[in-house]
Amino acid sequence: MEDKTFMATFQAIIFFLIVMTVILIGFTYAIGKVISRQEVDPAADNAAILEHISPVGQVAVSAGGEASGPRSGKQLAETVCQTCHGAGVLGAPKLGVKADWEARIARGVDTILSNAVNGIAAMPPRGGDASITDEELKAAVDYMLQSVGSKL
Numbered sequence: 001m002e003d004k005t006f007m008a009t010f011q012a013i014i015f016f017l018i019v020m021t022v023i024l025i026g027f028t029y030a031i032g033k034v035i036s037r038q039e040v041d042p043a044a045d046n047a048a049i050l051e052h053i054s055p056v057g058q059v060a061v062s063a064g065g066e067a068s069g070p071r072s073g074k075q076l077a078e079t080v081c082q083t084c085h086g087a088g089v090l091g092a093p094k095l096g097v098k099a100d101w102e103a104r105i106a107r108g109v110d111t112i113l114s115n116a117v118n119g120i121a122a123m124p125p126r127g128g129d130a131s132i133t134d135e136e137l138k139a140a141v142d143y144m145l146q147s148v149g150s151k152l
């Protein structure tokens with residue numbers, strides 16, 4: 001008789017635990033669904049956050065915008081290269097000042113171009129801007145040379 005009571009109680013407890021387990025699994029699953037629905041598109045969230053924290057005004061520091069195709073020689077020469085070649089910083093030959101360029105041109109314009117690509121003395125490779133393509137750099141050098149009546 002006692003055994004029977006014990007078994008009945010025991011079975012009831014086991015049954016109760018099984019039911020609770022199933023309920024908890026279902027509950028966990030439901031919570032998971034709710035959370036994943038909130039995180040549908042983290043990229044969209046990031047875009048929204050960036051939008052909110054972006055400054056009101058933005059200063060364009062690039063020499064013409066990477067997205068809009070190659071920058072012209074003039075654009076580069078008057079921005080990136082101008083930093084040194086405008087006033088002759090570090091002994092850079094000045095834009096439009098023929099005397100600064102004559103000895104260099106005498107060594108050959110091909111040498112001038114390869115020095116602009118690889119750098120020479122205080123002149124950094126590609127004027128220190130690795131994003132400048134071969135084509136753009138060539139145009140910039142050509143623009144500089146044309147400013148003193150020569151060309152590539």
Ligand code: HEC
Nearest residue numbers: 081084090091092104111112115116121122123127140141
């Ligand atoms: C950090 C300063 C600096 C920047 C920026 C710079 N240059 Fe120069 N550049 C120099 C200096 C200094 C020299 C002279 C090097 C020497 O011969 O001693 C020079 C020399 C040159 C020469 C002559 C090379 C030769 O063979 O004599 C060319 C061409 C040139 N730069 C092109 C460019 C172009 C194009 C850009 C922009 C994309 C540029 N530089 C940006 C400093 C600069």
